[in-house]
Amino acid sequence: MTSTRSDSTSQSSPPSAPTPLSGGPGAGDGRAVDAGAGGLSPDERAAPLQPGQTRLRGVVSGRAHRRGLGRLTLRQRLVAVGGAGIILTLVVMQSALSGLGAVNHDHRTVDRIRQAQRLHQDADMQHDALRADVYNTLLANAGLSADSSAKAFGEFSVHADQFEQDLAGIQALRLSGPVGQELARIRPAEENYIATGRHVAQLALTDRAAAEAAIAPFERLFDQVVGVLATATARVAREAHTAEADATSEVGRQQQRILLASGLALAGLLAMAAMLNRVGKRLAESLTEVEDHIETVVRSERRSREFLSYAAHQLRTPITSTRATAEALLLQGASHEQEDLLSALVQETGRAGRLVTALLRMARLDQGEIPLREASDVRQLCRREVERMEARAPQLRWVLDVDASVPDRVALSPDATKEALANLLDNARRHAQAAVRVRVTLASSGLHITVDDDGGGLPEAARLAAFDRFVSLDGHGGSGLGLPIARALAESQGGKLDYEHDGFVMTLPAAPSRPTRPS
Amino acid sequence: MSSPSGSSSSPRLLMIEDDRSARESVSAALSQMGYSVLGRPTGEELDEALVSFRPDLAIIDINLPSGPDGFALARHVRASAGIPVLFLTAADGLESRLSGFEAGGDDYLVKPFAMAELLARIRAVLRRSGRLRSPVLEVRDLVIDEEAKTAVRAGQTLDLTPTEYELLCALARSRGKSVSKAQLLSLVWGFDAYDPNVVEVHVSSLRRKMEAHGPRLIHTERGRGYVFRG
Numbered sequence: 001m002t003s004t005r006s007d008s009t010s011q012s013s014p015p016s017a018p019t020p021l022s023g024g025p026g027a028g029d030g031r032a033v034d035a036g037a038g039g040l041s042p043d044e045r046a047a048p049l050q051p052g053q054t055r056l057r058g059v060v061s062g063r064a065h066r067r068g069l070g071r072l073t074l075r076q077r078l079v080a081v082g083g084a085g086i087i088l089t090l091v092v093m094q095s096a097l098s099g100l101g102a103v104n105h106d107h108r109t110v111d112r113i114r115q116a117q118r119l120h121q122d123a124d125m126q127h128d129a130l131r132a133d134v135y136n137t138l139l140a141n142a143g144l145s146a147d148s149s150a151k152a153f154g155e156f157s158v159h160a161d162q163f164e165q166d167l168a169g170i171q172a173l174r175l176s177g178p179v180g181q182e183l184a185r186i187r188p189a190e191e192n193y194i195a196t197g198r199h200v201a202q203l204a205l206t207d208r209a210a211a212e213a214a215i216a217p218f219e220r221l222f223d224q225v226v227g228v229l230a231t232a233t234a235r236v237a238r239e240a241h242t243a244e245a246d247a248t249s250e251v252g253r254q255q256q257r258i259l260l261a262s263g264l265a266l267a268g269l270l271a272m273a274a275m276l277n278r279v280g281k282r283l284a285e286s287l288t289e290v291e292d293h294i295e296t297v298v299r300s301e302r303r304s305r306e307f308l309s310y311a312a313h314q315l316r317t318p319i320t321s322t323r324a325t326a327e328a329l330l331l332q333g334a335s336h337e338q339e340d341l342l343s344a345l346v347q348e349t350g351r352a353g354r355l356v357t358a359l360l361r362m363a364r365l366d367q368g369e370i371p372l373r374e375a376s377d378v379r380q381l382c383r384r385e386v387e388r389m390e391a392r393a394p395q396l397r398w399v400l401d402v403d404a405s406v407p408d409r410v411a412l413s414p415d416a417t418k419e420a421l422a423n424l425l426d427n428a429r430r431h432a433q434a435a436v437r438v439r440v441t442l443a444s445s446g447l448h449i450t451v452d453d454d455g456g457g458l459p460e461a462a463r464l465a466a467f468d469r470f471v472s473l474d475g476h477g478g479s480g481l482g483l484p485i486a487r488a489l490a491e492s493q494g495g496k497l498d499y500e501h502d503g504f505v506m507t508l509p510a511a512p513s514r515p516t517r518p519s
Numbered sequence: 520m521s522s523p524s525g526s527s528s529s530p531r532l533l534m535i536e537d538d539r540s541a542r543e544s545v546s547a548a549l550s551q552m553g554y555s556v557l558g559r560p561t562g563e564e565l566d567e568a569l570v571s572f573r574p575d576l577a578i579i580d581i582n583l584p585s586g587p588d589g590f591a592l593a594r595h596v597r598a599s600a601g602i603p604v605l606f607l608t609a610a611d612g613l614e615s616r617l618s619g620f621e622a623g624g625d626d627y628l629v630k631p632f633a634m635a636e637l638l639a640r641i642r643a644v645l646r647r648s649g650r651l652r653s654p655v656l657e658v659r660d661l662v663i664d665e666e667a668k669t670a671v672r673a674g675q676t677l678d679l680t681p682t683e684y685e686l687l688c689a690l691a692r693s694r695g696k697s698v699s700k701a702q703l704l705s706l707v708w709g710f711d712a713y714d715p716n717v718v719e720v721h722v723s724s725l726r727r728k729m730e731a732h733g734p735r736l737i738h739t740e741r742g743r744g745y746v747f748r749g
Contacts, residue, residue: 324545391708
């Protein structure tokens with residue numbers, strides 16, 4: 001047996017194929033991988049090992065890649081470039097924002113200059129009006145006007161007030177530029193002109209002769225202020241134009257700055273993208289690390305499985321003794337009370353025994369044990385299992401339908417199939433209300449063995465969990481290993497086990513076994 | 520509780536098992552079933568035991584901590600005494616099973632096991648090797664052929680399910696003695712079924728099939744169980 005096994009092992013491994021778990025230095029010791037594979041043909045061994053081999057090859061190449069790069073510097077570089085990119089972008093954005101603020105400020109200044117200009121023009125108009133009012137007052141007093149002198153003086157006061165308001169408005173604008181300076185410069189002359197005008201107008205109201213005498217210097221002052229005002233008007237207009245042009249060009253400048261900022265931000269983003277590309281590579285390396293870690297976990301899981309297997313193994317003999325003792329006492333004949341206690345003891349040791357067997361079964365399946373396939377009578381196999389279960393639960397109605405299309409003999413592992421079916425039937429027995437139905441059909445996908453019961457069925461959410469280990473969904477006394485074992489048994493034969501619609505469907509490859517001779 | 524074959528001299532079983540409590544408890548249960556059992560912890564003085572005890576069957580644990588292992592002992596037992604060997608093992612890997620048969624094991628049983636299972640294997644191996652003195656049980660007009668696994672009453676073969684057949688054998692082997700439901704659960708079902716109603720259901724269908732051809736043989740003993748009286 002031993003020689004057969006080593007032969008098959010060497011044949012099934014092509015020279016170029018990586019040896020599982022020995023691809024990298026210190027990558028495991030290769031124990032336990034080949035366990036349970038004894039007595040199997042090369043074909044049977046080769047296929048299921050392939051996924052594992054592929055994964056391990058990936059781990060090995062990923063490792064070499066990581067060594068060539070020096071991951072710590074890369075991380076630092078990433079932080080530096082990423083950080084610098086972010087800071088640069090922030091600075092540029094900040095400057096663009098402040099530029100926008102300046103544009104805004106310039107616009108406000110231009111507005112104030114325009115306002116001052118308007119006020120100055122109004123003052124200019126009041127300047128002319130005051131002169132007319134002074135003359136009107138004088139003419140009214142001389143009886144040469146239809147209006148009374150008091151009314152004419154009232155007009156003068158209105159215009160003088162307006163003039164003063166214009167000047168106060170200009171002052172309130174607090175212009176600091178050339179416009180503000182120019183208007184401040186002419187202000188004393190204007191105030192002097194208003195005060196003098198008011199003096200002459202009051203004289204015209206009371207003392208005609210004094211007023212006529214004061215009119216000549218007033219006239220001179222008027223001419224003088226006309227010049228001042230004209231100069232100021234021209235200058236203000238020029239400055240206003242300049243300020244407006246400045247503001248416009250500032251907008252252009254800021255537009256350029258924003259464009260530049262956007263460009264820089266874009267460049268930063270591109271740099272970040274490039275870094276992300278590096279990060280992607282780094283991630284791939286991390287993934288390799290994770291894979292390594294998983295490998296470590298797998299190894300430690302294997303250790304705990306080995307422990308589980310050892311513990312289960314060690315429990316077998318004591319469970320045997322306990323059970324045999326209880327059964328010996330029971331068979332000896334006991335009182336009712338003793339019989340009840342002994343029955344409970346036998347049942348519990350039976351439960352412990354089944355759990356131990358299931359644990360070891362699972363451990364062996366995990367090691368990749370592949371059952372031997374042989375031409376098997378599926379009908380008889382299913383009938384026997386159903387009958388066996390019927391004997392245990394005669395209160396349920398057990399129905400077996402084997403479709404006529406199912407061949408008499410199918411190449412499968414009778415032991416594995418029987419065990420998987422028994423687990424499915426036991427599961428159905430624990431959930432059925434009154435009946436369990438087993439259907440055997442042949443489809444293009446293979447041989448289907450469907451087990452369903454008239455219990456509640458498996459809720460949608462529980463369909464995945466049902467195949468998890470140690471998950472007993474119902475509190476009906478399952479070990480939580482029956483379904484995972486059944487699935488592993490189906491998979492070990494190249495089949496599968498799923499919950500579909502309302503029942504468990506085991507699909508097995510259904511190549512009809514070749515007849516040894518034509519009949 | 521009964522004689523395994525119905526004959527006067529009970530079959531002798533040599534049991535080699537290093538674990539003392541396993542050896543003693545299994546021996547006790549087998550004695551209870553009417554076998555003569557000699558238990559030994561190792562293969563020491565095996566030849567002496569084979570000569571003086573003259574066993575019909577050797578039950579050997581494969582993993583013995585000292586001395587030759589179970590396979591070596593089995594080869595020796597077969598070669599020198601020519602008796603069948605039943606292996607007990609705590610290792611149920613495929614390889615050790617196959618090695619067991621190569622070493623001349625006639626059957627194997629993985630621990631832990633139900634007593635019903637051990638009894639069935641022992642009977643099967645003894646029957647195959649022709650050491651079950653009378654494979655046919657006859658009670659009145661009922662003939663149970665353990666070789667052919669058939670039951671015939673008044674010349675009519677009874678159409679029994681495997682469980683009904685086992686139930687009938689268990690009751691017939693203990694004829695004249697009352698057998699409780701718990702004992703039947705142990706002997707027929709190996710306590711794989713917990714519900715005592717299972718026993719009632721099967722007894723009732725077995726009775727129906729048997730009583731179609733003759734008077735009642737399986738009687739109810741109130742509060743005690745069933746008794747086979749012929």
